[in-house]
Amino acid sequence: MNAATGILVPAESLREQVERTIAARIVSGESLPGEVLTVPTLAGDFGVSATPVREAMLNLARRGFLQPIRNRGFQVTEVSADELRQLSDVRILLEAPPMRIVAGNVGPELEQELRALAARIMQAAQEGRFEEYLESDTAFHLRILEATGNAKLVDVVRELRQQTRLVGLVHLAETDALMPSAREHGELVDLLVAGDGPGAEALMRRHIGHVGGLWSGLAED
Incomplete structure (x- = not known):
């Protein structure tokens, strides 16, 4: 556009x-x-x-x-809170454990690519450009999963993301509550580069958990 x-x-x-x-x-x-x-x-x-x-x-x-x-x-169409939580639960199961595989295996080229995407996510969040935010966020998550070498995993997560609604995203941007979630991308890169698999997995679980909570327009557990 x-x-x-x-x-x-x-x-x-x-x-x-x-x-x-x-x-x-x-x-x-x-x-x-x-x-x-x-x-x-x-x-x-x-x-x-x-x-x-x-x-x-x-x-x-x-x-x-x-x-x-x-x-x-x-x-x-309407989307139920239960459906959103189910989607985020499945994504956590698929995306969080592989962080232990990727941690410590992020070379300079991949690190540069992920940091560039993390910066784009931050800027899009600050400026309320939701389409760019979502595109960059998807690219960031899928690029990390590509580092596992499991193409099937990447395809499944891509399909799950296409079904996910973040109906609270606009409200979060209006209140600056989106920024902590946006910053988590850079924090995740730091953990992966440092080789902290358990820390990266824990952060990914928390990050995706926003989908079933704040980003759905509901309170998180």
Whole structure:
């Protein structure tokens, strides 16, 4: 998307760009459950034809983010607190233990890449740019898991992240409560570089636990 105009520009398929942007709005809570989205309105907002918007919304419906409403458009679906907690629990089981494998095995190139992503996450959090925050956060977590050499693990976690809603993200940004979570990315890199596997695992458990608590708009346990 062109930052100055807000118009989508061809770098990847238009459908992918539109889907990513709409998904970020839903995931962050900018588009709330129950809101009705229409193809003509979004096509006008993005400056594209109706076709890529319709394709993107149909794909988001298959992912469970939207529900088609006959002759009206697509409605943002509800997500329960229990479902959010289940997703975060599964992610903790999959993402936390591998930190012991990665710890002490982060070379200079990977460290530089992770620190750059952590910096982007911090800046996006400070400026309330939710789409960039979510993209950088996903890239950060998947890049760490790639270091395990387990491609199946990376694929499963990527799919789980596509199902996760962070409906409290907008509110957190408004109150600066997002910043502690954003800073945890840099702290995690420090632990991994230092070879502190148990510490990195504990931090990852706490970090992902935010999804089922503060980021869901609920109090954490």
